[in-house]
Amino acid sequence: MSEKPSITIIGLGYVGLPLAVHLAKHFKVTGFDINEERITELHNGHDRTSEISSPELRNATLHLTTSVEDLTGHDIHIITVPTPVDKNNAPNLDPIRKASEMVGKIIQPGNIIVYESTVYPGVTEDICGPILEEKSGLKCGKDFYLGYSPERINPGDREHTVDVITKIVAGQNQSVSEQLTNVYGTMNGGKIFVAKNIKTAEAAKVIENAQRDINIAFVNEIAIIFQNLGISVYDVLEAAGTKWNFLNFQPGLVGGHCIGVDPYYLAHCATTFGHEPKVILSGRSTNESMSNAVSTAIHQTLKAKSPETSRPRTLILGLTFKEDVPDLRNTKITDIIAELENLGHMIDVHDPMADPKEAEAFFKINLKHSLDTEEPYDCIIGAVSHEGYLNLTNISIEQLVKPGGLIADMKGMWRKRDFGARYSYWCL
Numbered sequence: 001m002s003e004k005p006s007i008t009i010i011g012l013g014y015v016g017l018p019l020a021v022h023l024a025k026h027f028k029v030t031g032f033d034i035n036e037e038r039i040t041e042l043h044n045g046h047d048r049t050s051e052i053s054s055p056e057l058r059n060a061t062l063h064l065t066t067s068v069e070d071l072t073g074h075d076i077h078i079i080t081v082p083t084p085v086d087k088n089n090a091p092n093l094d095p096i097r098k099a100s101e102m103v104g105k106i107i108q109p110g111n112i113i114v115y116e117s118t119v120y121p122g123v124t125e126d127i128c129g130p131i132l133e134e135k136s137g138l139k140c141g142k143d144f145y146l147g148y149s150p151e152r153i154n155p156g157d158r159e160h161t162v163d164v165i166t167k168i169v170a171g172q173n174q175s176v177s178e179q180l181t182n183v184y185g186t187m188n189g190g191k192i193f194v195a196k197n198i199k200t201a202e203a204a205k206v207i208e209n210a211q212r213d214i215n216i217a218f219v220n221e222i223a224i225i226f227q228n229l230g231i232s233v234y235d236v237l238e239a240a241g242t243k244w245n246f247l248n249f250q251p252g253l254v255g256g257h258c259i260g261v262d263p264y265y266l267a268h269c270a271t272t273f274g275h276e277p278k279v280i281l282s283g284r285s286t287n288e289s290m291s292n293a294v295s296t297a298i299h300q301t302l303k304a305k306s307p308e309t310s311r312p313r314t315l316i317l318g319l320t321f322k323e324d325v326p327d328l329r330n331t332k333i334t335d336i337i338a339e340l341e342n343l344g345h346m347i348d349v350h351d352p353m354a355d356p357k358e359a360e361a362f363f364k365i366n367l368k369h370s371l372d373t374e375e376p377y378d379c380i381i382g383a384v385s386h387e388g389y390l391n392l393t394n395i396s397i398e399q400l401v402k403p404g405g406l407i408a409d410m411k412g413m414w415r416k417r418d419f420g421a422r423y424s425y426w427c428l
Contacts, residue, residue: 005075005183008032010099012042012064014049014257014327015116015151016080021052022163024062026186031064032071039064048355050326051155072106076183078114079103080151082257089264089284091120093127100128104135107144112176114147118262120206120269121199124148125172146172147180148198150205155256156325166191170201206269209262210280215249216259217283220290223251223428227297232427234412251428252411253294253332254287255321260330291335294428298408299343301426302379305406312345315377315400318384319351319359319367323411326353333383334363345379353386376402385411394419 004027009020012033020031033039041047042064045054052060063070071077081095096117103113113132115124129140138144149169154160167184169192171177177194185192195201223233233251240246254260263280270277302312321331337347350368351359359365380400382389390413397414401407401423409415409427419425 003182004028005179006030006073007076007078007183008071008074010071010077010079010103011081012038013080013082014051014155015153016078017042017047017049018051018153018162019078019080019116019151020062021056021060022161022187023183024060027183029062030070030074031062032066032068033064034066036066039066048326049155051153068102068106071103072108075110076112076114076179077103077107078116078149080116083117083119083261083265084257085261085264091265091268093119093123096123096128097131100131101135104132107132107136107138109138109143111144112147112171112179113144114149114180116149116151118150118205118209118258118265119202120265121202122269124198124202141172145176146198147176148195148201149180149184150201150208152205152208155322155327163188164191166193168193168195168201168204170195170198172198206262206266209259210266210283212249213254213259213263213287214279214283215247216251216254217286219249219251221286224293227293227428232412232415234415234427251290253290253321253336255330255332256327257329260287260332291332292339294410295336295339295343297428298379298381298406298426299340299345301408301424302406305424306378306404309378310344312378313375314340314345314347314379314381315368315373316347316349316381316383317351317389318382318386319349319354319363319365320384320386323385324353324387326355328354328358328362334365336381336383337365348377351384351386352388353384371396371400373400376400377405378402379406379408381408381410382413383410385413389413398423 006028007023008030009016010032012031020029023029045058047057079099081099083096084092086092124146129146133140149167152165167188169180169184171180181192226233226236241248263284267277267280319333320327341347348368349365356367359367377400394417403422406424407419412427415427
């Protein structure tokens, strides 16, 4: 393989697009996605994920395509497709299987196929490798080689971008590891950790998010405890955070494509070997129950202040899974909506970051286009701490709520403010 290998990136979402753009600064790169609308948007300089700016996208020396034929003749193929779970929270490997089948049809002797998708240990070699062999007619480890370099994209994070963070790499043999070290190291200034083997790299990735899930579960559990004591968990965390080794995890709904999903991959792997993953699944259970705890607390607080209101009008501020990102995947705000509707609430939703078409297509939610309202609400819920909501003035917030109504602050973003006696205020 040449010192300047040509590269394909399969899947141009939150992970694949930034990787493709930064690698294209150093190598010949072809970016592939099956979504024609996505490719058209990128050609027009628009990234709906907001990870890459229009100027950066327009200046990228990146070939974008939906044609499988355009993937032939390259040296390294990097697969960055999603790895979700099904309705039973079991790993859904269909996207990675299909991507492997597609790549298997076009690979050539000497190619390296690298997976960045989060999987449990063994998927790359035991599942993907045989698929590539079957579709290519080539022998894995002899005619082509496998690699793994787990993605570490944090949506909306402008500091820990793919070109500056440490990348883990692992190859099927030492030579492959060295080639991947050169490719990724050229992009990120040589910040490379070479894992012992592919399974070790797969395991490292899946525990990164499982660890965060467990820590958030602890904070969510104490948040519920302190609610019953009439204490805000945010006040408690602020005090405890003055100790030098206290871990700064925040309570809330755990959605998105990573933290709320990856622990199930690790749990699945454990059960195949007869081990019951009690801590991992306990954390998942705690975080999955948080939406019910929050919606119940908000409803009870409102009923205590306005017992005569049987069908409260409620405005939810925020729908995406995380602040200042447009990503709606696995958002848990929809659980809050469903539970409040079951309790009799009439719900409106506003989110300037979310794509209205996606909200309608995915959840049948018609987003409000503005915060203008002819009649104030019985309750507003600050569900996602977008910068625009953080910066709302007290007057702007109060104009949305009836006198005596409830301002519910799930994220604690307004907890240092005084809304006076005319309004009730609830904070997690």
